[in-house]
Amino acid sequence: MSDAAATSPALEARSLVKTFGGLTATDNLSLEVAPGEIHAVIGPNGAGKTTLVNILSGLMKPDGGAMLFRGRDITRLSAPARVKAGLARSFQITSIFRDFTVLENVMLPVQAKQGHSYRFWGRTDRDARLTGPAQDLLERVGLGERANVRAGDLAYGEQRQLEIAIALATEPSFLLLDEPMAGMGPEESQGMIAFLKALKGDYTMLLVEHDMDAVFALADRITVLVYGRVIATGAPDAIRNDPDVRAAYLGDDAGDGEAGADTGGEAA
Amino acid sequence: MNMRAELRNPATIFALLVMALFATGPFLMPALDEPFYVIVFARIMVWGIAAISLNLIMGYGGMISFGHAVYLGIGGYTVGILAFHGVTDGWTQLAVAVFGSAFIAFVFGAISLRTRGVYFIMITLALAQMIFFLSVSAERYGSDDGLNILSRSDFGVGFFDLEDQMTMYYTIFAVLLLALLVSWRIVGSRFGNVIRAAKSNETRVQAVGVATYRYRLTAFVIAGVMCGIAGLLQANLERFVSPDMMSWPRSGELIFMVVLGGMSTIFGPVTGAFVYLMVSDFLAEWTIHWHIVFGPLLVLVVLFARGGIAGLLDRKPARE
Numbered sequence: 001m002s003d004a005a006a007t008s009p010a011l012e013a014r015s016l017v018k019t020f021g022g023l024t025a026t027d028n029l030s031l032e033v034a035p036g037e038i039h040a041v042i043g044p045n046g047a048g049k050t051t052l053v054n055i056l057s058g059l060m061k062p063d064g065g066a067m068l069f070r071g072r073d074i075t076r077l078s079a080p081a082r083v084k085a086g087l088a089r090s091f092q093i094t095s096i097f098r099d100f101t102v103l104e105n106v107m108l109p110v111q112a113k114q115g116h117s118y119r120f121w122g123r124t125d126r127d128a129r130l131t132g133p134a135q136d137l138l139e140r141v142g143l144g145e146r147a148n149v150r151a152g153d154l155a156y157g158e159q160r161q162l163e164i165a166i167a168l169a170t171e172p173s174f175l176l177l178d179e180p181m182a183g184m185g186p187e188e189s190q191g192m193i194a195f196l197k198a199l200k201g202d203y204t205m206l207l208v209e210h211d212m213d214a215v216f217a218l219a220d221r222i223t224v225l226v227y228g229r230v231i232a233t234g235a236p237d238a239i240r241n242d243p244d245v246r247a248a249y250l251g252d253d254a255g256d257g258e259a260g261a262d263t264g265g266e267a268a
Numbered sequence: 269m270n271m272r273a274e275l276r277n278p279a280t281i282f283a284l285l286v287m288a289l290f291a292t293g294p295f296l297m298p299a300l301d302e303p304f305y306v307i308v309f310a311r312i313m314v315w316g317i318a319a320i321s322l323n324l325i326m327g328y329g330g331m332i333s334f335g336h337a338v339y340l341g342i343g344g345y346t347v348g349i350l351a352f353h354g355v356t357d358g359w360t361q362l363a364v365a366v367f368g369s370a371f372i373a374f375v376f377g378a379i380s381l382r383t384r385g386v387y388f389i390m391i392t393l394a395l396a397q398m399i400f401f402l403s404v405s406a407e408r409y410g411s412d413d414g415l416n417i418l419s420r421s422d423f424g425v426g427f428f429d430l431e432d433q434m435t436m437y438y439t440i441f442a443v444l445l446l447a448l449l450v451s452w453r454i455v456g457s458r459f460g461n462v463i464r465a466a467k468s469n470e471t472r473v474q475a476v477g478v479a480t481y482r483y484r485l486t487a488f489v490i491a492g493v494m495c496g497i498a499g500l501l502q503a504n505l506e507r508f509v510s511p512d513m514m515s516w517p518r519s520g521e522l523i524f525m526v527v528l529g530g531m532s533t534i535f536g537p538v539t540g541a542f543v544y545l546m547v548s549d550f551l552a553e554w555t556i557h558w559h560i561v562f563g564p565l566l567v568l569v570v571l572f573a574r575g576g577i578a579g580l581l582d583r584k585p586a587r588e
Contacts, residue, residue: 059471083477095472097465108465109476111458117478118486119458130458170476 008071010035010174010204011056011087016065018051018228025051026062027228033174038196038205040215043225044248049208050092052225053178056206057089058082069174083112088172090163092179092208098152102143105151105162106134109169134169141165141195157188161195174204181211193217216240224248279578283535286542290444294437306437307505312545313440314502319525319537320447321494326523327531328455329487330467331381334389335396336522338376339492341403341514342369343499348415348509358421358430365500366493372399373492377485393516403511414510421504430504440501444538447494452534454490463487464532528569530578539577 009032018026025048033039041049054060056067058079066075069087077085097105107130111117114129124130138144141161146154151162160180167175180196181189193214196205200218209215215222215236222239224232226248232239239245289296290309297305318340325331346365355361380391409415420430430436454460466473466480473480503509512518521544529540547565551558573580 057475059475078479079474080477080479083475089475091472091475095469095475097468097472099468100465104461108461108473108478111461112477117458117462117483120460120490121453121457123453123456124458124461125456127458166472166476 009033009068010070011206012068013052013056014066014068016052016055016067017063018048018055018060019063025228026055029065029225029228029230031223031230031233033204033206034221035204036201037220038200038207038218040207040209040219040222041225042209042212042215042222046227047225048228049225050178051228053089053176053206053208057087057176080112083170083172086171086173087176088167088170088174089176090167090178090180092182094156094159094163096151096159096162096166098150100151101148102138102151102154102162103131103134103147106137106165106169107131109166110134110137113169113171137165137169141168157184157191160184160188160192164195168199172203175199175206177205177207177209179209179211180207181209181214189214277578278581279530279533279539280535282577282581283539286539287535290441294434306433308545308549310437310440310505311502312541313444313538314498314505315522315525315545316538316541317440317444317447317498317501318495319522319529319541320444320451321491321498322522323526323531323533323537324451324454324463324494325484325487325491326526327533327536328460328467329463329484331484331488332389332523333380333392333488333491333519334516334523335376335392335394335519336491336495337514337516337518338396338399339369339373339495339514340499340502340518341399341509341511342372342492343496343501344503344509344513345403345409345415345499346496347421347500347503348417349409351417351419352409352415356419356422358423361421362497362500365496369492369496369499370489373489374485377488377492381481381484381488393519396514396519397516400511400514400516403514410510412511414508414512417503417507417509420507421500436505440505443497443501448534448538450494455534459483459486524566526576528576530576533578536576536578543577 011033013029013031016026016029029052041052043049051060055062058077058081066073068074069082069085072085074082074085097108107124110130110133111124135144135147138147141164143158143161143165146158151159154162164177164180181192184192189211196218207215207218219236221234222236223230224239224245231248232242232245234242290313293309294306297303318336322333322336325333343365346368347361350356350361350364376392376395380388380395383391403409404412420436428435430439455464462473462478462480462483466484470480499513502513525540525544526537527540528544529536529538548558548562551561569576
């Protein structure tokens with residue numbers, strides 16, 4: 001962690017706590033994400049990964065603790081205000097506007113970025129200030145040809161891409177990605193890994209992911225959650241060899257872990 | 269919102285026929301020896317305006333207000349009470365109706381929009397009932413019996429005199445056109461995008477940086493004002509206001525007109541109002557027990573014609 005101390009973290013969680021009834025989903029959780037890095041958060045089912053993303057994105061209020069984004073305390077900031085500050089998220093369960101076209105899906109964050117939406121008269125479908133940047137972004141993520149398709153009619157993999165495109169359209173500096181490979185086949189996952197790799201450098205990312213191949217291929221550092229607690233944080237190699245982690249998590253699906261080790265080696 | 273696609277489908281053609289009927293009504297119906305229908309059309313158009321306003325929040329915004337008729341009451345009683353005190357100036361009445369319904373919609377919206385689903389429906393109903401009981405208890409203004417309006421709104425323009433039945437009719441028609449235009453433009457605007465998006469996925473709208481509450485509240489106020497103006501027209505048309513015009517069955521009828529015509533379509537509320545009121549009129553002429561027929565008819569529509577008339581005429585499901 002000495003390197004993280006040198007530059008101030010892009011995002012910092014301090015002793016976050018969140019309970020649901022008797023269940024502690026987030027248990028005194030602290031982590032730091034350095035600018036420019038991809039920081040993966042892994043953990044078995046029910047480890048509180050999505051809860052963490054919900055808290056960091058402001059959709060859920062923590063019961064205790066604090067969050068700092070680029071040095072600024074955002075603990076009391078609403079979800080929309082955090083997006084305006086440059087902190088965007090994607091959802092594990094695809095959360096797009098299914099009845100909107102692909103283009104309209106991306107136009108909404110574009111218009112949000114351009115200020116308030118108290119404009120009651122001008123037609124958005126003829127507003128080049130909206131359609132232009134939205135179309136550009138779709139080209140960038142490889143959905144350019146699909147702009148006028150109803151989002152609900154996209155193939156699943158494309159919907160996952162759109163999910164990320166919506167987050168990118170808010171022009172964030174930081175991406176909170178909640179299982180971007182969720183529900184994808186191996187081939188689609190490879191495509192998403194390549195896509196996220198291409199984004200690396202432009203965005204700092206916190207990547208919650210189940211897919212070990214993806215994690216070891218992408219992550220600069222990994223935090224392991226079990227029952228809402230951080231049991232280890234470190235470089236992929238250190239995490240892979242950490243006995244606690246192996247016992248708590250990687251042991252469960254050693255096959256994935258081995259495969260991930262190979263891919264991880266290539267990335268490093 | 270794709271206007272061009274909507275113009276091509278049979279539901280829109282039906283709607284345009286209805287609009288043509290409204291446009292020519294005062295000439296056509298007497299020629300067909302059915303002069304009574306002129307006033308019926310005028311009534312339907314007023315309901316159409318109110319239904320358009322409800323469609324803005326319910327159809328496009330997913331806010332199922334079960335108290336929307338209260339704004340008919342606000343607009344209506346504005347005319348009634350001001351006229352009772354000798355203030356017949358149309359501009360004053362219009363200003364009070366607009367600001368009055370905006371204020372009530374703002375307060376009611378601010379409270380009810382903090383809830384969702386069934387709670388939202390119940391709170392909008394309860395708040396509307398408050399105003400309803402206020403009007404019932406206002407003995408000075410006729411309580412249950414209502415209040416006669418001796419003189420229609422006077423806008424002080426020579427050729428524009430609402431006392432003239434033809435002027436009254438075409439004023440309502442013009443406001444109906446305006447309401448259609450306003451709803452079409454709002455739905456396709458940046459504001460409309462936020463409202464429509466928040467209907468299907470509010471969390472996501474917040475997650476792209478839009479604080480949805482304020483936008484939904486603004487939509488609620490716009491709908492309230494539009495319905496308040498319909499109330500002003502209704503009071504003038506009938507020369508009478510009573511608590512009944514804002515009772516909860518009226519709110520229910522408004523919801524039904526919107527559902528019948530086709531939620532989140534521009535013309536749906538107008539065709540819904542037309543079919544609803546024409547059918548109930550027709551059945552009422554046929555038998556005094558018309559509710560026995562009308563009730564099951566409504567149930568059938570809800571069960572088998574999802575998407576309303578628009579959905580029935582246009583086989584592919586209504587978007588948004």
